Amino acid sequence: MSGQLWDLFTTFVPISLVTVGGGQTTLAEIQRQVVDQHHWMTQAQFLNAFAITRMAPGPGSLLVTLIGWQVAGFWGAAVASLAMFGPTAILLFVIAYLWRRQRGAKWQLALEGGLRPIAAGMMAAAVYVLIRALEGGWAAQAITLASTGAVMFTRVNALLLVAAGGAALILCQTLGLA
16 A cells, blocks of 8 residues: 555544544544645645535545545545545444444443533534634634524525525625625
8 A cells, every 4th residue: 555545544544433423523633634734635625625525415524535536546535435434334333233232221321421522522623623714704704603503593594594695705805894
């Protein structure tokens, strides 16, 4: 295995094994490794790859496939995907087997209760990384936070918020506020 492929593998296997609460919870660590540690992508490239994976069908963790492609082409994409999904799939199979056999055990309840705040914290870190990386300055960040609040506390259609947010950002830039 070449040096780049080995680096991809050893970067994503540990991240795969600490995925608690879904792939989006590892976004902050993936960004740190890819942009800050290995310099495989710039912050803008990372944000663009993230946006592509959010629009594409499938899990958001496919971001690592795009990162692998950026680093080492087809084999990079294959190795990064295997490193991200393989260990988790094996671990999930083992845990599901034990979970079913030990249903309602005290260790299960304790584990569930302990993992909830960890998953919430990891999601908050992912949100922080994404908001910090937004181009458009404080105006884009404010629009993002306002849109998030609207989605959480109202029944407004998210597509309307995307259109309104885009219009608001264009207006802020036109007025020189952003």
